[in-house]
Amino acid sequence: MSGQDLIGQRIKTIRRQRGLSQAQLAHPELSDSYVSLIESGKRTPTVAVLELLAAKLECSLTYLINGVTAEQMHELELGLNYAGMALENGEVAEARRRYAELLDDGSLAGLAPLRQRAEYGYALASEACGDLDEAISVLSRLHDAGDGLGGERPVAVAVALSRCHRERGDLAAAVRVGEDTLLGAGRPAWNDELVELGATLLAAYIVRGDLLRASQFSRELLTAAENLNTPRAIVAACWNAAVVADQTGRGEEALSLAERALAVQSETGEPRNLARLRQAYALLRLRVRPGDALACRDLMLRGERELRESSASTADLARCVVNLAKAEIALGDPGKAVEYARRGRDMLDERSAVPLVQAEAHLVLGHALLLFQRSEEASAELAEVERMLVNTPPSRRAAEGWLTAAEALEQLGDEEASEDAYHRALACAGL
Template identity: 60%
Template sequence: MTTSDLVGLRIKTVRRQRGLSQAQLAHPELSDSYVSLIESGKRTPTPAVLELLAQKLDCSLSYLVNGVTAEQMEDIELGLGYARLALENGEVSEARTRFAELLANNNLTGLTRLRQDTEFGLALATEAAGELDEAISILNRLREEELTPERHIEIAIALCRAYRESDKLTEAVEVGERILGGAVRPTWSDLLVELGSTLLAAHLFRGDLLRARQFAAELLNAADLLGTPRSTVAACWNAAVVAHTTGHYDESLSFAERALAVQSETGQPRNLARMRKTFASLYLRIRPGEAEEARQMLLRAEQELAQSSASTVDQARCRLELARAELVLGNPERSVSAARSGADMLPVAARFMEAESHLLLSRAFGALGDGRQAEAELNEVRDWLTPLPDSRRVAATWYAAAETMEQLGDEDASVEAYRRALSCAGL
């Protein structure tokens, strides 16, 4: 049924409940034939006529338009606000429950905008819980609906990110390029820069460094033109990662420092914690002699992530970086503890990060002199990496695993891992 059909049906239902004829409802302002056309869905009443009919029928305008009373609408909006607040505060399970309860409310069925808001919230909460496949399913279902331009981009950002974290890099790129890769690119906005930054990371993970470098420069130019904190953080954040990957280390820290400074001024706890984690990770790799400072930043980021709407993937990534810092600092036992706790938080879909966690564990056990356990962890690395499609980061992890195998004296396994690394890199 169309919106006009539904509005007409509600008017007809309430009129009959009130014991009124069409002529009685119409008199004196309207004609009974006009009321008949409205009730049959053949005419769409103006806002002024709807307000008049609501007064005559002694019901709320909200009910005629949406099928719910003003009180029911207020309850729905309040429930949605509580669900969003729970997600922002890191109460992911509570948020998912609240979003799901709202969607089960029949009163939400005819409220398209609020239902889409609720489904999008559920998708974000599901992603935050680490259930990436389910989040992708919700987002793809939403993407097929008629959406506002802003919501369409927000869904694309979340979907691109979820595909990327699931190591489905081809799908991640397709989502971003569908909006940004056309012959005529839409005018840049904060949301489009964020989408571009998410897409940029997918290009980087796939190993398309030239495209990543060019796109990073384009996003930085767009952010400079917009001059907004949101676009500046998104562009500088990912430009820092690209610069590090391509060997421009001072530039990398400069971009990351700028993004962190701007993010610190604008709030948004989740993104501030994620940016701090990124900065600490880059700092650890570029200045390993100052690993303790990086460790302190990671500990702070860990606390902030736990108190925000950050996903379990974000929190796990921070734990794994802590494990890396502890290893650099010569604390292999702490490294094992951090890596294990990070691995325990990972969803099954995050196969690449599982491989990374076992590689860290192998190196930590090697530092402890436990060769048997180190080898067992390397076997896990093989198991998690083998099904993954070729990409730059998969090649890098095979190479790191080969180095570790060589250090443990397993030359045959090391040669095979080097071969896999070359194959993933297209060599």
């Protein structure tokens, strides 16, 4: 039902509640036939006419247009803002609950922009909670609405939908979503939002193993970012081109691209995202230059301090601590690695944390305990990893978790559990 039809229905309902005929409502400014056309949805009244009818019906203009009072509209917008803040601060379960409550409230039925905002937020929160199927279902509906979403939202929805398909393991769908927008017949001119969508498409190529296409497209993305010369585009293009370079064995080139992204983000970026990027760069450098483990640990410590000074979530901080454990493992200090990994694990609340983040914390702790020759404790941590991964929907990250767990279980000599973990890794990868 269109907004025009809903307005007409509201006018008709309130008119009848007031005991007025169409002629009485119309007199003397309007004709009763015009009121009839408005109520049947065949005419779109001007704002001036709506103001007149609202005064005659003794209701607010806001109610006639939106189906809610000004006070209700304020409460809905406040609720959306609170849900958005919870999501931004990493309180993903709370954000999902708030968005779900808003969507269950019939007040959003006639408020398409607010309803779409709530659906988009709910989808992102569902993704963050690990419920990729639910996120994909909601995002697919929004994606099908296309330009009806207005503004930048269609591209943002495409980015999230492609990312969720990728994490779910449906790489064909992830690529299709990105290519339909970026590479179709009516190909749009590049802008910041489309570069971010391109970066998401690039990640799908990488996971699919199409490194030749990824290399070609990363060059196109870098050229587009250079032409735009905006910080947002340069950071997205350079970082994802760095990932491609790393995956294709060009580690030093990857570091150079990542360093440029970090430099631009340092000049113009939001502090929390800068700290996150610094952490990601430190992990990349640790992998490419293992001899730089000490410098990488220092970068991670700096990133952790920056995150603590920002509005970072507990999950973000836990990832930092777990990354520090990885650096200590590289430095050959399993005792310190155990200390960091245990702290990272204990920071995560099972009721609200993303299962894969928790699983990684247990996994790194198990690895550190193995190196520390504390096999019994390592086995207990790996059992926790298995418990969490079993209840996690299949995705690339879940496959990586199972693979790492399989290797650790193999070191423990638990061949049966190791073989099962290998099989689960293959299943999560769709093999």
